[in-house]
Amino acid sequence: MRLNLRMAASVVLMLALATAFGKPASAQELLPEQSAAKARQLLQQVIGALGGQAYLNVHNTECEGRIAQFGVNDEMMGYTPFRDMWLLPDRNRTEYISKGEHTIAGFLMGSDGLLITHGGTMITVFNGDEGWLLDKSGVSNEPEDIVKNFVDQKKTGMNNMLRSRMNEPGVEAQYGGPDLIDMKEAEWIEFSDRDRRDLRLAVDRLTHLPLRWVVTTRDPETRERTQVITSYTQYITFDGIKTPLSIVRARNDRKLTQTFLTGCKYNSNLEAQLFTRASLQQHAADFSKKGYSNAKDKN
Numbered sequence: 001m002r003l004n005l006r007m008a009a010s011v012v013l014m015l016a017l018a019t020a021f022g023k024p025a026s027a028q029e030l031l032p033e034q035s036a037a038k039a040r041q042l043l044q045q046v047i048g049a050l051g052g053q054a055y056l057n058v059h060n061t062e063c064e065g066r067i068a069q070f071g072v073n074d075e076m077m078g079y080t081p082f083r084d085m086w087l088l089p090d091r092n093r094t095e096y097i098s099k100g101e102h103t104i105a106g107f108l109m110g111s112d113g114l115l116i117t118h119g120g121t122m123i124t125v126f127n128g129d130e131g132w133l134l135d136k137s138g139v140s141n142e143p144e145d146i147v148k149n150f151v152d153q154k155k156t157g158m159n160n161m162l163r164s165r166m167n168e169p170g171v172e173a174q175y176g177g178p179d180l181i182d183m184k185e186a187e188w189i190e191f192s193d194r195d196r197r198d199l200r201l202a203v204d205r206l207t208h209l210p211l212r213w214v215v216t217t218r219d220p221e222t223r224e225r226t227q228v229i230t231s232y233t234q235y236i237t238f239d240g241i242k243t244p245l246s247i248v249r250a251r252n253d254r255k256l257t258q259t260f261l262t263g264c265k266y267n268s269n270l271e272a273q274l275f276t277r278a279s280l281q282q283h284a285a286d287f288s289k290k291g292y293s294n295a296k297d298k299n
Helices: 002-020 032-050 104-108 144-156 158-163 277-298
Strands: 060-070 076-087 091-098 120-127 130-135 138-141 172-181 184-192 198-204 210-218 225-238 241-251 254-266
Touching: 032 158, 032 172, 032 184, 032 198, 032 241, 120 277, 130 144, 130 277, 138 277, 144 158, 158 198, 172 198, 184 210, 225 254
Parallel strands: none
Antiparallel strands: 060 076, 060 254, 076 091, 091 120, 120 130, 130 138, 172 184, 184 198, 198 210, 210 225, 225 241, 241 254
């Protein structure tokens, strides 16, 4: 009986060692210097998988697709076509076209107060710490909380971290250990900065492409914890850059939006004028003239 128990224990130990063989070390097994070195190694693999120097040299992007918005019970509330343009690092213009009432822009910017009412086009423009909105009522300044959320999202964005912020003074990266995400072997990289933000990146162990980007914040007054998770799937190459066609965004386990990209251009000839209040005012004026001309043609 004792011999059988010893043999069984030996078999279990051998199986455990065989299972562990080839697996990445857990974060607890590494010294701080080793953890930082492993994180840097993983980050270089991630950047290489996304396009290497071509990815790092991106200075503007232009993507089109549809955004699906979800309600409180995870029911889909419809699709909104969009066109999203970035002039890096801090200028953004997004054009939404809706056939009904949606709060899509509010969800994206962390507020539930913005609406595309009764269909039509809505354009949001952010330039640094300024922002404007064009809808049927004309051009207006974005509310302060929306502009603040844009600035925060820019600082905590995955691409911004990979392209520039990870090299800033005070930003540190540590290895976060292995995991299994959507039936894929993954490894975590954990970032911290001088503002004590909690940022985590999950990377596919085989392809080295990002799977999830997690931003955790706490309200300074209530200490309430908020976690925003962005998931990336269906990568395809545009202009030498690996781009996820499906992007899901959730807040505190509540699914908010899913983006379906139909195409992207990198380093195209985007004009800086597009990211100004004057461009929105000109767009509104042109639309008014076109609407008036169409009305005359019908008469």
